[in-house]
Amino acid sequence: MxxxxxxxxxxxxxxxxxxxxxxxxxxxxxxxxxxxxxxxxxxxxxxxxxxxxxxxxxxxxxxxxxxxxxxxxxxxxDAAIQWNSNRLTETAKEKLRGFGIAAPPVHHGEIEADMLLHVTCPHCGSDNTFMRSPFGATLCRAMHFCRQCGMMFEQFKPLT
Missing domain, CATH: 3.30.300.130 (Fe-S cluster assembly (FSCA))
Structure with missing residues (x-):
């Protein structure tokens, strides 16, 4: 090798x-x-x-x-490159969901409110969720609640 x-x-x-x-x-x-x-x-x-x-x-x-x-x-x-959430691999997004964190959607340079407000629950897959707080355990995550399964969960925010 x-x-x-x-x-x-x-x-x-x-x-x-x-x-x-x-x-x-x-x-x-x-x-x-x-x-x-x-x-x-x-x-x-x-x-x-x-x-x-x-x-x-x-x-x-x-x-x-x-x-x-x-x-x-x-x-x-590396000061020449800024990280953005599109750099997460598909494997990473699947692992996030398995860990109970909603993965960020792919964006095209602009973050829209819908990307933060309409998030699929990583526990049950329901879209019947709402954002409880724009701040989670870290600055790059937000707190959501699922009306379907009653679970709180974090979303890894889409970042540009």
Whole structure:
């Protein structure tokens, strides 16, 4: 297996600390992977610019890849690219639903109110839901309630 493939295989083990069923690749957080004579260089982007987990994720990437490949690893935040919710893979969206979080819809650069107000319940699949609060456990999530099954759930907000 070549080194780049091995790096990506290692990155599959690095889970998001706030949504531990998703890895950084499924989240679309990795923007570049390089190797040279000095070691491995990985660029990442946080899902939210004020994300408190940035340093934890950077350290986890560095520790995991370094341990797996026995090479020095440098992880930097890629300032040239801004994360948006369209970067989530389809696998990530399925895992979110299985974790009880509604996945964000695909957008085309504009977030419309319907994307936040009309959300399908990840527990029962009903569209009979309403937003309880635009703020959830983190800034990138909103709280919803399902009238069908009576469950509260979070929606990962669509972000541009």
């Amino acid at each position: 070549d080194t780049i493939k091995a790096i990506y295989a290692s990155l599959e083990k690095v889970m998001d600390p706030e949504i531990p069923v998703l890895n950084v690749l499924e989240m679309g957080m990795i923007t570049d992977v390089q190797q040279d004579e000095k070691g491995i260089h990985i660029k990442m982007i946080p899902t939210f610019s004020a994300c408190p987990a940035i340093s934890v994720i950077r350290q986890s990437i560095s520790d995991t890849v370094s341990k797996d490949l026995h090479l020095p690893v440098e992880v930097s935040v």
